[in-house]
Amino acid sequence: xxxxxxxxxxxxxxxxxxxxxxxxxxxxxxxxxxxxxxxxxxxxxxxxxxxxxxxxxxxxxxxxxxxxxxxxxxxxxxxxxxxxxxxxxxxxxxxxxxxxxxxxxxxxxxxxxxxxxxxxxxxxxxxxxxxxxxxxxxxxxxxxxxxxxxxxxxxxxxxxxxxxxxxxxxxxxxxxxxxxxxxxxxxxxxxxxxxxxxxxxxxxxxxxxxxxxxxxxxxxxxxxxxxxx
Ligand SMILES: Cc1cc2nc3c(=O)[nH]c(=O)nc-3n(C[C@H](O)[C@H](O)[C@H](O)COP(=O)(O)O)c2cc1C
Numbered sequence: 169x170x171x172x173x174x175x176x177x178x179x180x181x182x183x184x185x186x187x188x189x190x191x192x193x194x195x196x197x198x199x200x201x202x203x204x205x206x207x208x209x210x211x212x213x214x215x216x217x218x219x220x221x222x223x224x225x226x227x228x229x230x231x232x233x234x235x236x237x238x239x240x241x242x243x244x245x246x247x248x249x250x251x252x253x254x255x256x257x258x259x260x261x262x263x264x265x266x267x268x269x270x271x272x273x274x275x276x277x278x279x280x281x282x283x284x285x286x287x288x289x290x291x292x293x294x295x296x297x298x299x300x301x302x303x304x305x306x307x308x309x310x311x312x313x314x315x316x317x318x319x320x321x322x323x324x325x326x327x328x329x330x331x332x333x334x335x336x337x338x339x340x341x342x343x344x345x346x347x348x349x350x351x352x353x354x355x356x357x358x359x360x361x362x363x364x365x366x367x368x369x370x371x372x373x374x375x376x377x378x379x380x381x382x383x384x385x386x387x388x389x390x391x392x393x394x395x396x397x
Pocket of ligand 1: 229231235264265297298299300301305
């Protein structure tokens with residue numbers, strides 16, 4: 169099978185996890201072809217990947233100051249229809265996931281928010297705790313992260329270099345990705361349709377709210393005109 173592995177990383181840890189997933193797949197499927205590409209080399213308006221060349225796509229991305237790299241949304245929006253025709257996987261990395269009550273896609277705030285708003289709904293998703301490399305950060309980043317870790321009762325020693333990733337969970341995710349079937353894809357299609365409908369309803373609600381505000385604002389203006397004329 170041909171795999172496309174896309175990753176968005178700043179300090180390299182997301183790529184390390186993608187590499188580990190690749191190793192697990194190659195062990196089970198030595199003939200597999202895996203192509204690795206970075207998603208955040210540039211701030212692109214459009215990508216030029218030919219997804220037709222691949223059977224499966226994996227995307228991994230890390231959180232930085234509360235957000236994934238904007239290219240991730242550009243990619244998901246551009247390729248949503250093609251991605252929904254094949255088995256795909258997404259994994260997100262952040263330090264919040266080091267906490268036992270925030271280490272699933274249902275409980276991790278960044279992943280929950282991202283998946284509910286993302287136009288592309290991957291067949292499977294996961295969140296893994298990332299790495300902390302204080303000595304490698306700039307003074308500003310180190311100070312900010314230490315402050316956040318202090319608030320969240322984490323490591324604040326500025327010499328800390330620690331990987332919180334649960335590698336067994338990464339291996340299990342890789343095995344699940346590699347063994348996805350056509351049946352999984354069909355079952356997932358229902359979820360994609362449901363998500364599309366919810367997205368449309370949200371948009372409709374937004375438009376209605378905007379119209380109601382506009383009407384209220386015009387009525388207010390008209391009222392003022394009557395009072396002051
Ligand atoms: C400058 C900076 C900002 C970060 N912001 C967040 C954050 O807002 N929330 C969080 O849970 N983790 C945050 N992290 C932790 C990263 O997600 C974690 O270190 C991850 O391993 C980075 O992956 P990468 O090397 O692939 O970029 C931040 C890390 C850095 C260095």
